[in-house]
Structure formats: structure tokens, C-alpha cells
Amino acid sequence: MIITDEQIREEILAAIAENRVMLFMKGTPEMPRCGFSAQTVNCLRGAGADFAAMDILPDPRIRQQLSAHSNWPTIPQLFVDGELVGGCDIVTELYESGQLAELVQPKAA
């Protein structure tokens, strides 16, 4: 089966729309394939975040389509409520200042 660029783009947009806290990373939270992705996962866990993750490595077009959408060059990329929050540096800075925990807190019903 041939997967088109458009299908990949739709997968990405759906993941961002359906998951309040969505991380695009190299590898998986259980087995990160990059130190920056690993550090970002650690920050999210430290902040008590309930998050979904997508591995961008299986197809190079995932990263191309993601960066085209976010206008952000590097991986990982964290989205909260559909908005790009940042990569490893920003997530780490927000974690250390305590703002990440606030940001990823489940919204009161």
C-alpha cells in the first residue's frame, strides 16, 4: 500500500487535534532514539503529564510534513491544545520553572 504525503499530513494533524498533549519524537517514550527526545519525555513525566507520542523515524516524510506544519526545524516537538510549545530546550526551561506542570495539567471539567 502506498501512503501519500497528504495522508501523512492528515495523520499528524489528527494526532495534534485528538491529543491535548502530543509529542513528536525520535523513538518511543519507552525507547527514545535521541538524547533530546529522551530529555523531553523525562520533563513531561516529571511534570505529571498524560501525553501521546508519535515516532517520526519510520518515514522521513513525517518529519517533513510536521516541520512544514509547525514551521519548526527540529525534533522533538511538543504540542499542547493544538499549539506548538517548543522543542527540548523550551520544554526543559518550562519544566525547570514549573510552568510545564501548569501547562499540561488536565483542564478542569
Next chain:
Amino acid sequence: MADTAEIETLLQDALPGAQISVSDMHGGDHLFAHVTAPQFDGLSLIAQHKLVYAPVQHLIDDGTIHALKIKTEVAT
């Protein structure tokens, strides 16, 4: 190998009045940019970092810069 002075100039031109320091963290292509700029006032961190990426994007695209760690502060 990236030229840190050249990158400082690119950032300086893009962010007039900013205090900029670019250093090599590792291997000549893993760089750290510390930028304190008045232009960051009122912007989210992501928007601040995008202002730093934009002037050097072509060097990231062509592989001159492999990784750019960014620390931004709002100039007061």
C-alpha cells in the same frame, strides 16, 4: 564547521539592539546562542526562538549547524 562570529553578525542584523553570544558546545557544529533582545518582549518562548532560528535557518538547512541550543531573555 560553523563560524560563530558570522552567526553572531547574522543575529545582530536581524535583532538590532540585542546582546548576542554564540559559542561552540561540541565539534564546531553544535552551537549555543544566548540572546537577550528587546524584540522578545511579550512573545512566547516559541516565538522568541523562531526569531533566533530565522536568520540562521539556511545554515541549519545546509548542515553547517547541526544543533542550535537557544537561550532567550527579554532585554529590559
